[in-house]
Amino acid sequence: MRVKDLLVLIGIIGIVLMMVVPIPIPLLDFLLIINISIALMIILVGMNTQEALQFSIFPSLLLITTLFRLALNVSTTRNILAHAEAGNVVRTFGSFVAAGNIVVGFVVFLILVLVQFIVITKGSERVAEVAARFTLDAMPGKQMSIDADLNAGLINESQARERRQKIEREADFYGAMDGASKFVKGDAIAGIIILIINLLGGFIIGMTMKGMSFQEALETFSILTIGDGLVSQIPALLISTAAGIIVTRASSEGNLGHDITSQITSQPKLLYIVSGTLVMLGIFTPIHWYTTFPIAGLLVFAAMKMQKNLERQAIQEEQMVEEQQIEEVRSPESVISLLQVDPIEFEFGYGLIPLADTGQGGDLLDRIILIRRQCALELGIVVPVIRIRDNIQLRPNEYIIKIKGNTVARGELLLNHYLAMSPGIEDDSISGIETTEPAFGLPAIWIDEVTKERAELSGYTVVDPPSVVATHLTETIKKHSHELLGRQETKALIENVRESYPALVDDLIPSVLSIGDVQKVLAKLLKEKISVRDLVTILETLADYGSYTKDPEILTEYVRQALSRQITLQFTTTGDSLKVITVGPSVEKKIADSVQQSDQGSYLALDPSSSQIIYHRVSEQVSKLIQSGQQPVILTSPTIRMYLRQLLERTLQDIPVLSYSELEPSVEIQSMGVVNL
Structure with a gap:
């Protein structure tokens, strides 16, 4: 057994012996000071813990300190009744608090006992009881959350085990605190009983055995009784307060002092309101201005200092963010992030911002969602997310479409006009700005709102600018769909088929063909605008002929023949x-x-x-x-x-x-x- 473990055992045995073995008064003074020191240390530790489990020994420590106080009470009571003396510590506390008036001393002592018994101890007991109940009720949900994180791969087995142990320790801690609060409650009751015993017993012993007069006995034993009660109840009050702080403490990143100062001082404007209220009290009530004005001025000064500190912190945070951005640019990882290329980008000049701004009635984002759905139905692939951004380097009404960082299409729009395409027979009364329809390269003209109805009656195909963009973007995606389908996208499509046809996928990949081989075939089909939505038929064909040849050109021909019905319907x-x-x-x-x-x-x-x-x-x-x-x-x-x-x-x-x-x-x-x- 280690030395410190042995000292703890000796200390607990010594506490028990103190109740039966008389203690010399000098040693009693020393132990009373130790009791006060332990109480101060416990409340300071309780204030500096970030969560309750950091002081998990507190329930047991509460029992030991309560037992220590009771042993000291027994020793001081023995000395008071036997020798009419309990040492300098007890007499000093009694004389100082009583201040020459025994009634005042008794009242102060009773107030301390009531505050501890009714307010702090009762509240801590109730909070501990409720916390224990809620902790037990929440255990199944917390366990399920840990299991879900473990199954999702967010945590490993050791982390899951550590979290489970923490949940169990929380339940044990609050359950122990619920029981330990009863000790403090009993200690307060015992303090009142010991007070009565010391006072009545001291009167009787002093007057019958020591030959004191009533006044002398009352003064001597009252001071000693009050001092004894205060020496024991003040540490008890500190430890009860520590218990209340611990059980009411929510988990945070700082201790209690840090949380109080940071959270209260984060609202300096409220201090101005409090200061104004105090000024009004000093002016319009019998409370004198010289009482309220200094406090109001102090609050205003504190609010100004806090506001300056908050502004200074905001500036420092901005500087830190800027420095972090600069460091990120300087770091090697920042270069790696620049290597990322978006699969599809749509960039436009500032004149076309209303197309994408929902506040100005733009519905481009909704149209892009429909475009992705349309491509999924017609092509059988999942189109990547389309990055939309404005580009000041473009002309105001110009837009470009990029595939993997390269411009593959461009166009120009007039937002307040309509694009009209001739049916083949020109109408001289329909005039506008000549242009070319961007998706199919057909000749067209931009017409205004007035000419729109007349053009429709003349058989012209009239399209609004958002529809022009949507059509152009759709056709561009279809044209370059084979470039958007890589191995990763192919794997996602195959995994989707695996859910319904696991035998087919397991038979084909990787024993017959690799994902790269399948991707080449799908890309060749998309390049010729053949939908790969019927992926089951495609994989069945590849499984049949993949063992004979790995040539993607020949495999593509076999797949096309298997898709004869689809191809026939596509062109007829x-x-x-x-x-x-x-x-x-x-x-x-x-x-x-x-x-x-x-x-x-x-x-x-x-x-x-x-x-x-x-x-x-x-x-x-x-x-x-x-x-x-x-x-x-x-x-x-x-x-x-x-x-x-x-x-x-x-x-x-x-x-x-x-x-x-x-x-x-x-x-x-x-x-x-x-x-x-």
């Missing part, structure tokens, strides 16, 4: 035929003969002159079909479809290239032209 209307431009045998043979094989897969090695001729022949047929008002579609054999697409994607990117295997047998095909060499 139910019951209508599909008007196409077919590729002649000479072109197919030329392309097939130019396909080369390598370790990385097959590729098209066509000479420049032949490529130029095929470009020219296809462009002629596409122009004819567009002039007739038809949507051009190129139809070729499955074996060369992907190579023909590679050949045309730079100049005729928006023209779909289909193969016979990608169309349903029931669809009627009408050839509107043939591409031959």
Whole structure:
């Protein structure tokens, strides 16, 4: 056993022995001063704790100090009744408080006992009881919260164990405090009884055994009794106050003194109100002005000092924030944060701010939400969050759309006008500012509100500026959707399928294909505006053919054939035929003969002159079909479809290239032209 543990045990045994063994008066004075010192130390520790568990030994300490006070009471009572003396400490307290008047001394003592018994002890007991009850009631919810954080990975097992132990210790502490408060209550009652015993017993002993007169006995034993009561009740009052402070203390980052000064002095304006009230009391009531004015002036001075301190703190906080920002810029991590690139950005000049400002009626944010929903339904992908910001470097009415930090589209709007597109027959009465529709590149004009109704009657397509932006943004996202789908986004889509088709995903990934292989196939489909919403069919096809080849081009062709119904419906209307431009045998043979094989897969090695001729022949047929008002579609054999697409994607990117295997047998095909060499 360690020395300090042994000293504690010896001290507790000594307290018990004090009740039966007479103590010399000099030693009694020494122990009384120790009792007062312990009480002061306990209240100071209680004031400087941030939470109750930091002084968890307090219930046991409360019992020991109560027992120590009772042992001292027994010793002083023995000396008072046996020798009519209890030492300098007791006599000094009695003489000082009584101040020559025994009645005053008794009244002061009774007030202290009542304050401790009725106010502090009773209140602390009730608070401890309620805290213990609420702590026990809250334990299941706190345990569930800890388990939820542990399952979510926010904390580890050791942290969870530590939090559970803290909850159990809180319940034990408040339960112990509920019981320990009864000791203080009993100590107050015992103090009153000992007072009566000392007083009555002293009168009888002094007058019968010591030969004192009534006046002498009353004066001697009254002073000693009052001093004995005060020496014991003042430390008891301090410890009871410490108990009240601890059980009413809410957890905070500072001690009681810090919290009081910081929270009360945070409202200096209230001191002005208090000061004004005191001035009014001094002027309009019998309370003299020389009593209230000095206090009012002191409060005004304190309020001014606090206000200056708050302003100084605000300036210091601003400086600290600026310094932190400067340090962040200087730190290596600040450079890393600059490397982050937003997937999609929409920037506009200051003249277009009303589009995004809801206070000015702008609904751009709501439209963007609808755009993301539309792209999810049409493309089958989750479009990343679109970053919207104004850019003073742009012209007032200009806007740009960026994909991964690069500008891919731009346009210009006139907010108080409407964009009107001609139906093909021009109306000379419709005049405006000539422009180009940004999404599809069609000729258009900006017209005002007066001309809008007349243009609609003439068959013009009239669109407001927010709709122009929304359409342009939607088409830009569709055009660059293959760039927005990375491995991380592909993994999210696959995990969504896993919830309903776990066997399919487990069979495909990673044993047959990796997430990167699947991402390449999906990106190639999106690049040709084929929706990947039917991801189950796509993954089924990849699982079937992925064991034979890892070439994403060939796998994409297999997937396109599996999506034949979807592709057919995409380019035809139910019951209508599909008007196409077919590729002649000479072109197919030329392309097939130019396909080369390598370790990385097959590729098209066509000479420049032949490529130029095929470009020219296809462009002629596409122009004819567009002039007739038809949507051009190129139809070729499955074996060369992907190579023909590679050949045309730079100049005729928006023209779909289909193969016979990608169309349903029931669809009627009408050839509107043939591409031959």
